[in-house]
Amino acid sequence: MRLAIFAAALAIPAAAFAADPVLDTIEARQGFYKLLGANMGVLAGMAKGQIEYDAAAAQTAADNMGTLTMYNVGHLYMPGTSxxxxxxxxxxxxxxxxxxxxxxxxxxxxxxxxxxxxxxxxGEDQMVAALGPLGGTCKACHDDYRAK
Known part of the structure; x- marks a missing residue:
């Protein structure tokens, strides 16, 4: 009997901290885009001269973004998360x-x-040339689907 009461008492706080599916989805979506942004930041920093161009680091950032594009993001757009x-x-x-x-x-x-x-x-020139179209695709989505 005491074990049952103790187990029930422990379950109450756990239920109080149960996950919120809407907030969890929003946070997961934001996390996904933060990963993209972190890699885009490396490329943009190199293009702006804030970071010295490094071919290996630029390729890694681009490849990371490529990996992220293979992720199925459908579940990150659950209705009710706008x-x-x-x-x-x-x-x-x-x-x-x-x-x-x-x-x-x-x-x-x-x-x-x-x-x-x-x-x-x-090469830096090629990377910079590709950055404009890439950034343009980000901007196109932000312009239409993201509040300022």
């Missing part, structure tokens, strides 16, 4: 209203990442 649903995100409801448009922009991003992977380690 800025209309939570103040923890800047993802606009337009994402869920225009998912084909999001997918089209995502496909353009994947192609731009492939372009970057092809040249990132080949």
């Amino acid at each position: 800025s209309a649903d939570s103040d923890k995100t800047r993802a606009l409801p337009a994402i869920w209203e225009d998912f084909p448009g999001v997918q089209e922009k995502g496909a353009a991003f994947v192609e731009a990442v492939k372009g970057m992977q092809a040249v990132a380690g080949a």
Whole structure:
């Protein structure tokens, strides 16, 4: 009997800290994009001269982004996880209203990442030239689907 009461007492705090699927999804989505941004930051830093160009590091950043593009992000866009649903995100409801448009922009991003992977380690000029189209695909999504 005492064991049952003790087990029940332990279960109450655990239930109080149960995961929030909406917040967990938002945080996971943000984490995914932070990983992309960290690698984009390496490339942008090199292009701006804030970081010395390093062919191996540029290629690694591009390849990391390529790896991330293979991740199935569908579950990160659970309905109910927009800025209309939570103040923890800047993802606009337009994402869920225009998912084909999001997918089209995502496909353009994947192609731009492939372009970057092809040249990132080949030289600074080539990497810088590929950065414009890559950054443009990020901006296109942010412009339409992310609150300022």
